[in-house]
Amino acid sequence: MTRFAILLGGDLAVTPRLKSQIRGARVIAADSGMMHAAALHLVPELWVGDFDSAGSELTMQYRDVPRETFPAEKDATDGALAVAEAIRRGASEIVLLGGLGGQTDHTAGLLGQSIRIARDGIGCLLTSGVEEAWPLIGGRMSVDLPQGTRLSIIPFTDFQGLDLVGVKWPLTNRDVPVGSTLTLSNVALGPVEISLRSGSGIAIAYPPQAADV
Missing domain, CATH: 3.40.50.10240 (Thiamin pyrophosphokinase, catalytic domain)
Incomplete structure (x- = not known):
């Protein structure tokens, strides 16, 4: 790599x-x-x-x-x-x-x-x-985040089949249209798994500065 x-x-x-x-x-x-x-x-x-x-x-x-x-x-x-x-x-x-x-x-x-x-x-x-950001496209990704990190998912196109695991408010196979605020200001419990069947967008995270040790 x-x-x-x-x-x-x-x-x-x-x-x-x-x-x-x-x-x-x-x-x-x-x-x-x-x-x-x-x-x-x-x-x-x-x-x-x-x-x-x-x-x-x-x-x-x-x-x-x-x-x-x-x-x-x-x-x-x-x-x-x-x-x-x-x-x-x-x-x-x-x-x-x-x-x-x-x-x-x-x-x-x-x-x-x-x-x-x-x-x-x-x-x-x-x-x-x-502030950190990752692109989201169809597929699965893991994001290593400290516990307590604020995490928002912003759809740039309509999302189909969004799964969020390892967060305070998990989602399973959820469709999220452009403009929805459903996926704003979640909280990571640790490493997060994001899976998306189709669509594209951005994951934005705000790791606690106390985690930077």
Whole structure:
């Protein structure tokens, strides 16, 4: 398994849980996402983007990191370019760091992109260190969550046959239409099993910070 961590320009809380999620990962920075490298004690193998927001200090500090430069007017975000490069380099799992909690349009775009990544058979996690998200597509997945984690499931299309196990309010073979709030603010009792017969959406979790030990 080849895990890639993609450094994005949003807020990032460096917690022990986050560090464990990227341990051993290869790293690509997307433009100003390089600002997280020092706090994570990482040196990316590649730095991509149009470099309109990286700043001269970062540019000097990481001048030895190979770069791939793109024009400012392009048809993909710097993060999407970094993801494409990770996939080209053989990623079987991608962790997007710093992509949650910023501009709503960019966050929504990343959540949609994560579903596309999952449909290509590549595991995907988005995290800010405080908030975590996983794409859901038809099939079964396990999520290792500390007890007491708030967990919401957001359908992007109508869900058919949703099962939730390991939560305060479990579900069995439940159909959940787009716009339903049925699956908001559940509580994990520990590791959670999610099974979905068809549909796509996002699981969003807020692990207790006390669990980051």
